[in-house]
Amino acid sequence: MHKSPKVLIIGLDGATWKLLNPWIQEGKLPWFRKIRRQWFSSTLKSTLPPLTGPAWVSFQTGVNPGKHGILDFIHYTEDRLFNLVSPDDNPYPTIWQWLEKGGKKCVVVNMPMTYPIQKGKSVIVSSLMTPPGRQYAWPNSVFEQLKSIEYQVDLEKMTFGIPEESMRKRDKLYKQALSMARKRKLAAVMLLEKEWDFFFVLFKSTDITQHLFWNEDETLKLYQLLEKYVQQIINHAQKKYGENVFIIICSDHGFDRGETSAFCLYRWLEAEGYLKEESPQPYNLLRMGYQLLKTIVPAIAKKGTIEETRKRLTKREGQERLVFMRRRAKAWPTPFGVYVNDLSSLKEIKRKLEQLRYKKKKVFKRVYEKQEVYSGENLDSIPDLVFLPERWVKIESNPTQEKIWKKKRGYLKGNHNSDPNGILVIKPVRDIVIKKMKQCNIMDIFPTVVEVLQEPIPPYCDGKSLIVRRKEATEMSGRQQKRVETKIKEEIRRL
Template sequence: MMTPKVLAIGLDGGTYDLLLPLVEQGIMPHMAKFLQQGSWGRLESTIPPFTGTAWSTFATGLNPGQHGILSFQKHDRFNYYEQIVDFVDANQLHNPFWHTLGEAGKRVVIVNVPVTYPPRPVNGMMITGMMTPKNASQFTYPRELAEQLGEYQIDVDFIHDEAGFRIYGLPPKEVMLSEIHHVTKTRTQACLRLLQTETWDFFTVVYTGTDRLSHFFWDDLVKLLAQPTEHGRSPLQDGLITYFRDLDEGIGKLIAAAGPDAHILFMSDHGFGPSPTKRFYINVWLEQIDLLKARGTQGINDLTYWRMKIGRNQRLKALLRTLLPQKTQDTLSKSMSSSQNSSGI
């Protein structure tokens, strides 16, 4: 008796807060069928609930404290400040389960799972995912697989650069949506070719478009779902509907190509919601209750001193808003947020 194949489809940033209304409105019929015939539920993400962290837990079965990938960057563990030394990569992963499958003689195809660059040899094929540098010369295993992928893109260009990723200098929303849509379509096409032409036992693909849409279009999506009829929709809203219809159609094609006996899994690394309206600076709070004190500072000549003082002094903040140019305010605000929110304990 042959062991059934397994197809695991990842929707990065996928949340039932969006998927269920889309299903109810008839926009995602294949997802609706899956929910009706299968078992599903809401799971807790990792702590912290970051993409690289959560997908690394999926890949290894280890919690973040065990696999050590807690953000997108590598930090100097012996420096109190947030000094970035590099970006996380596959060399930090302990032993992804697809290597274990390969050792057991199972053929695997791994597509677009974050933190899989640089590609490591597998018993099958791999296309690396998020955190792959834009101009990487090798992002597949075997290397020659890249020649078969045509217009395939690992991620949208507006957040994908030589360092790994960026979120600044964004184009208009219509341009972003068009590129997200293109990346999703080419990923589906590449996966269909591999499903149909390669021998495999385990196949997984992660779609990142769901995450990108929620990052940049959350308010638009909320308004769209509150207006279930086509009347009064904007061109942008129509484009969002088309995206989810095409994503669902692509999912249906993948399931069909996997065959009637394949086990189908859906998963997400984290959910989504509106942006926070407030921030809690834990270092400021610890200082206020006398559980944290900066040492080795030079008082008013030390940047940390001013970060701490400005972070808790509302009057000083108001004065600086009056005196400092906006660009300087933005730079100082980012510096304060980064230092106080992320480093410390």
């Protein structure tokens, strides 16, 4: 039997061919040009909504949000309203937890949705939503190592809490994004020295920079820098393990120009008679929830820690009022869909949203009933209607604006609420052939990696392995199959 290959994944958050292709054609990104030609390349379809949180969880688990139940950085269900998502909310094993069981060694750097870290055998460095001053890496020795290079988990202090403010400080934020990327590369190079079968590192600076500069020189400069960093990382990996490294470069969602108008779904539902009159207290709570969301995402708490903010938010009385109000409503908004209490209104609301026009332009690309998109035991927690908005429209789910429509001025230059198409580039190893597909799915990464590393693919997986043929098939034995089934039953019981 051949020695199992190693898998190296480099994530470029929010990277899109929309930007890269023209720069490649103009000869501005020679290395990307080379790998686009010589390696397998495709688009990688994200989750709905195409957001960093659910996308990386589907990446980690190989399952759709109907199973893992995570749609954003916070919860929108009645019982967990505005609670932050933690790794414990995901009932499925992550790729490194799955591989650990087969004795594989994993290093995972800056994976979103890993704080607080679940301490196991793998090396984990957490990502955004890690409060300042906390332990962002496991084991302790790695934490100490990273402190010595003044590693940066995410943007410090400044966030997109108020996008207009972030735009004013964008040069400062850009500097931070550059230094973050450099530290990330240093950390990766350092940790590549360890023994590993699976190595993951995410560069988040691409997402930050595209939000602030979209298709401007700053973004191109960052990619030119990343060309060098990514090559250095690959060189280090190959110096250690030779050509036996299966390389994946991918992003978690697409990106597009920023929105120019804001549609207040809350006000719209109110105007259409699906929401009961509001009272001031829940109104404030909603505003706070909105602020929390905007402050911690995509960076970290501005003042005080996330927990403090959360304590303020989860004041029982206000929370109960809000839940009461929500129960009385026929429909309740979220940024990516609508909970419909009165199911007889479901088709009507769907049709109205599908037909909705503003200045003669369609507002939503698609509106789905949740069963059309998701499946699994967490389907109940998902809004009954989910949508993908058009590029120019920002969906506001809280009553932060008085009118249904508002012009967005000085808003983020780029955003990704409307674009699920990320990038995927793969350099396989000998004996492994990749399916020729124009579009792959973010859920396909888990089974692909597991197959490359000759571990069994769990049967609950929604993604499909991208490998078509290899010389030594890794069919699961009866005993392995049984082991997997018992494990899944256990996982489901834990729900």
